[in-house]
Amino acid sequence: MRVLDVDDDALADKPDLGATTDEPSHARISAWLLSRMVPGKLRPGDKLPPEEGLAAALGVSRMTLRQALGSLEQQGWIERRRGRAGGNFIREPRVAVDLTGLPGFTEQMRRANVRAGARVVRAQLIDAPAEVAEGLEIARGQEVVELVRVRSARRQPLALEETYLPAQLFPGLLDHQLTGSLYALMRKAYGLAPDRAVEWLEPEISSDEHAALLDVDPGTALMLVTRKASTAGGIVVEYARDRYRPDRTRITLQTGAGTHVATELSIDLT
Incomplete structure (x- = not known):
């Protein structure tokens, strides 16, 4: 100093x-x-x-x-x-996370002129828990892809992504490189990229596990973004819970008169 x-x-x-x-x-x-x-x-x-x-x-x-x-x-x-x-x-300025237009994390960082990074914590097939099944509009216990990644910028952890995809729609997805843009992979390899989504924003107190992954103290306030995304044809392809560090990110959403935006609320926790 x-x-x-x-x-x-x-x-x-x-x-x-x-x-x-x-x-x-x-x-x-x-x-x-x-x-x-x-x-x-x-x-x-x-x-x-x-x-x-x-x-x-x-x-x-x-x-x-x-x-x-x-x-x-x-x-x-x-x-x-x-x-x-x-x-x-x-202080190190917070990274602007712009949710406008359903961008993935990689695109969000590109908008902020910051290079995105990813560390895969978990990538596996599991039976869908009740909340995930409801979000994906599938039967409880149906097989889904679970992908948990710590996303970073400036070599610092910014967000913890917990993503679920219907396994039957994305066969062999776990065989791909999973440190880049997931939306780009869904589009190029499967033709099923999200086109629209409903997102819920709410504060959440970090658990011990989430705190360790994001390098914060347990009990730290995080911004939880829960998302249900579908294709242009209405096929639900993603249910996700993204947790952001508010000390390093600033969530923004651009709106205009007469424009419908599916995000319900934006809160800056600092």
Whole structure:
């Protein structure tokens, strides 16, 4: 961790807040700090100078500086800690997980300009439990493919995917490479890619197993996305439960007037 002072090179090129502009000072301060973060001059873990000193160096009130820092905190760029060892710290920004248009995780990371990774935890054929059978609209005990993967970005675990597919529709699926896009595999090898889905979003407290896989403490709040997906012809092909780390992801959904979206709710847990 670097503890910065107001004259540090990482805080060079301070904005001229005396210049006439329609943009308020706090917005210009936010933009300046962000411009130092993106090229890596300000790095995750860096501690910014005390607010009083930084405000004086910028020629603004402490309230104005706090507005700027609050905006960056809301966007996930800064973590503000209290106490004697507290202060304002640069943090790794959360990855935007955009659910619009039924993308898979690989496509979500492509939208966020982040390379996706996957580690297969379990890949097997099982008899469908009651909830899975109901979700897939099949008989209880019918054989399904169970695929559990930890999905990562920036080499850090972001989500735990628990996916179920009707085995009769996807024979031999377990013989394929399962660390890439599952939706692409379903489309190319079987012609049965999801086209529409209903998704339910709700907070969930992590179990010991899920916490260990996602590298969080047991009892940590996660965002659970439960999905039932079907093809354009109405064949149900996927029932899934995806659990996201809210400290590293930010779930978004784009909507518009007159547009029907099947996702019921979006919550940011931070």
